[in-house]
Structure formats: C-alpha cells, structure tokens
Amino acid sequence: MTDDPFDELLSFVENELQFATSHYNDSYLDRRVSSRMRRTGSDSYAEYLSVLQDEPDEQEALLEAMSINVTGFFRNPDVWSGIADVLETLSDEKSSVDVWSAACADGREPYSLAMLAHDVDGIDESRIDILGTDISEPALETAREGVYEESRTADMDDQLSFLDDYSRYVDRDDRTYRIADDVQGTASFERHDLINDDPKSGFDLVVCRNLFIYIDNEYKRSMLEVIAESLRPGGYLVIGKAETIPPTLKSAFSVYDARLRIYQHDSDSGR
Numbered sequence: 279m280t281d282d283p284f285d286e287l288l289s290f291v292e293n294e295l296q297f298a299t300s301h302y303n304d305s306y307l308d309r310r311v312s313s314r315m316r317r318t319g320s321d322s323y324a325e326y327l328s329v330l331q332d333e334p335d336e337q338e339a340l341l342e343a344m345s346i347n348v349t350g351f352f353r354n355p356d357v358w359s360g361i362a363d364v365l366e367t368l369s370d371e372k373s374s375v376d377v378w379s380a381a382c383a384d385g386r387e388p389y390s391l392a393m394l395a396h397d398v399d400g401i402d403e404s405r406i407d408i409l410g411t412d413i414s415e416p417a418l419e420t421a422r423e424g425v426y427e428e429s430r431t432a433d434m435d436d437q438l439s440f441l442d443d444y445s446r447y448v449d450r451d452d453r454t455y456r457i458a459d460d461v462q463g464t465a466s467f468e469r470h471d472l473i474n475d476d477p478k479s480g481f482d483l484v485v486c487r488n489l490f491i492y493i494d495n496e497y498k499r500s501m502l503e504v505i506a507e508s509l510r511p512g513g514y515l516v517i518g519k520a521e522t523i524p525p526t527l528k529s530a531f532s533v534y535d536a537r538l539r540i541y542q543h544d545s546d547s548g549r
C-alpha cells in the first residue's frame with residue numbers, strides 16, 4: 279500500500295484495469311494521466327482516481343490514452359535512406375534476408391520496409407522476408423488487412439511521397455489506402471511481447487523504433503537483450519531517433535550510423 283496519490287492511481291490502473299503501468303516510465307504515465315485529468319476537470323490525482331473508479335467510460339478512455347500507437351509510413355524519412363542501404367547490402371550478401379519490425383503497431387512500418395524492398399533497384403525483394411510483431415491484437419488485425427484510412431492527424435499521401443511513385447504499391451480510393459497484394463506478400467504478422475516472450479533467432483535486421491522512449495529503464499534493457507539475442511552476429515538494429523542504447527548494453531552493439539541510430543550486433547559480445 280502507498281500514500282502517494284499518483285502511486286495509488288497507478289496501482290488501481292495496474293490491478294483493476296490490468297494495464298502494466300510498471301513497464302512504463304513515470305514521466306510518460308504522468309503526461310497521459312494529466313491529459314485525462316484536464317479532460318475530466320479533475321484537480322488532483324485523488325479526484326481523478328475517484329472519477330476513474332466510478333466511470334467505466336473513463337477507464338476505457340484512460341486505457342486508450344495510455345496505449346502508444348502513433349505510427350506512420352516512412353516515419354523520420356531520413357532514416358529510411360539508411361535502412362535502404364542496409365537492405366541493399368543484405369540482399370547482396372544473402373539469398374534470404376530476415377527482417378523483424380518489432381512493436382510494429384498497425385503495420386505501416388513493416389509495409390514501409392516491404393515497399394522499400396520492392397522499390398530500390400539494388401534490392402531483390404524476393405530475398406526479403408519481413409515479420410511484423412506487436413503486443414496489440416487490434417493493431418495486428420489492421421496490419422493483416424493492410425487497409426488504412428486517412429485522418430486529420432495522418433497525411434498518408436505526404437508520408438508515402440518518400441517514394442517517387444507510391445501508386446505501384448498502394449491502391450488509393452479517396453481517403454482509403456490499401457497495400458497492394460505483392461507488397462503484403464513480403465510481410466507477415468504475429469503477436470509478440472518484448473517484455474514477456476522469448477527471443478527469436480537469426481534475424482539480419484531488427485527495426486524497433488519509438489517504444490523505448492516510453493519504457494522504464496529496467497524493461498528497456500531486457501527488451502534490448504531480447505532483440506540482441508534475436509539478431510545473428512553482425513545483424514543490424516535500428517532504434518528510434520530519440521532513443522539510445524543503455525550503457526550496460528553498449529558492448530553488444532557497434533555503431534553503424536550514430537545519427538540514424540543504426541547499430542550492428544557484435545559477434546564477440548558473448549550474447
């Protein structure tokens with residue numbers, strides 16, 4: 279038991295609403311809670327907790343606010359030129375290239391990888407297999423359908439204009455964007471929880487972006503350990519542009535491109 283009102287609120291969310299608040303860092307949780315407090319006119323954590331206890335609709339709204347599902351096609355465009363170079367190198371070196379988009383949200387990141395594989399002349403797309411995973415089943419359902427609706431906050435035409443002519447890979451009908459079958463064929467999807475599930479193995483490239491910024495340091499380290507184990511020696515890792523590798527894990531990776539946050543898994547790190 280705790281006397282701190284913020285901790286009490288988090289205990290309620292963790293125990294009654296089954297959301298693992300302990301995995302996330304406090305500043306992230308505070309931002310999400312504060313935004314719901316403003317919307318409900320609550321002046322203190324204690325007041326907001328009583329609103330939460332009484333109102334199932336508010337419980338749902340808070341859970342929605344806490345799920346971090348922001349994504350996009352070719353997010354941070356400059357990074358994608360670096361990813362294209364890595365894919366080209368890998369497809370030159372290997373007849374079969376395994377790519378893992380971990381925490382892929384609704385699939386726009388793995389489909390960006392698939393479109394790149396089809397678009398860049400130096401990449402043989404038949405050699406590339408992309409696995410997209412996420413903890414969220416609803417996000418994975420959208421990913422499997424490969425259909426996206428334009429919204430006020432997502433200008434997909436602008437995002438996709440990273441490619442010279444995206445109409446080869448996406449069928450657009452007004453505000454609906456459908457990923458073409460051959461691009462969909464390059465990617466598959468399954469559920470994977472980077473905190474509780476086992477590592478995978480033998481990946482040539484893992485892209486895991488814009489999740490660590492929300493995660494408590496302890497869990498961030500264990501997630502990166504899972505990823506390091508899932509990479510073959512010399513395999514590449516891309517993290518988000520605002521993210522860093524914790525000092526205790528630096529020996530597992532060498533820097534490939536510091537600005538773009540691209541690393542290589544060291545063969546002699548003992549992992």
Ligand SMILES: C[S@@+](CC[C@H](N)C(=O)[O-])C[C@H]1O[C@@H](n2cnc3c(N)ncnc32)[C@H](O)[C@@H]1O
Nearest residue numbers: 346348349350381383413414471472473487488
């Ligand atoms: C902000 S999105 C990032 C999506 C994409 N990588 C990007 O950069 O656009 C973070 C994703 O991490 C997922 N996530 C949260 N906790 C996770 C966990 N423990 N294991 C796997 N995915 C997780 C969320 O469901 C969400 O889809």
